[in-house]
Amino acid sequence: METNIMDPNCPSRLVFQRIGDKWATLVIQVLEPGPMRFSDLRAKVAVVTPKVLTQTLRTLERDGLLTRTVFAQVPPRVDYQLTELGASLLPALKTLRTWAEQNVGRMAAAQDEYDAAIEDAVLSAAH
Amino acid sequence: METNIMDPNCPSRLVFQRIGDKWATLVIQVLEPGPMRFSDLRAKVAVVTPKVLTQTLRTLERDGLLTRTVFAQVPPRVDYQLTELGASLLPALKTLRTWAEQNVGRMAAAQDEYDAAIEDAVLSAAH
DNA sequence: CAGAATCCTTTTGGATACTG
């Protein structure tokens, strides 16, 4: 069967949505080297609140991209690690990052130019 | 200089954000074959409202990913087409789509499994 | 035709405080 990206129910939409998630791709990339516990993730992913980090992790766990392992000890310890499926996404993310690193300068320049043109238009309209 | 994805100001964040935009990647991929006018885009991208489509197009234009060309005629005609920069993003998107098409089935299965486990937990808690 | 303007609902992200 043909996957049609135009279809609102197209499965690839799900993936693009996940990629766009502010924290999801970050978490996946942080987990690349190996398992990590909640507090370490918080430290690594900077100023994310526990609530948002939990949300992100639950979503990724539900997607089968990572696993959550609880150790029965006090104080509690919970490890998160990429599944094979999650790890298989890394190359695609890497491709995107590479593009980003190489082209964000051009994007930023385009934005500056665009904004300057708008500014000019506003000023001349007010003449 | 080292780009650090952990940095909230990291430029690659901008790219991931754009990729995650519900309509942006769709528009870029629809424009691959060549220029297209507003109404054709609307038809292609299904049920998007003109407001949202306009927003998306403006953002992409500002990013330097596409150009907007107005023809001085009645009725009006406006063409949108990818810039070289916009087109250079296509391979990376293609990589993602390929991953999506190959793995969305596994993601969906993982979700079903996860939801079923949750459901079981709820039922047994109510025993 | 290609949108702009307005209004409204839903979702998202985050701050803060509390708990097993």
Added chain:
DNA sequence: CAGTATCCAAAAGGATTCTG
């Protein structure tokens, strides 16, 4: 330590109506 519970502000997304 690893979360959960509440509350809130901001933004995204969309329906509808109008216009050069």
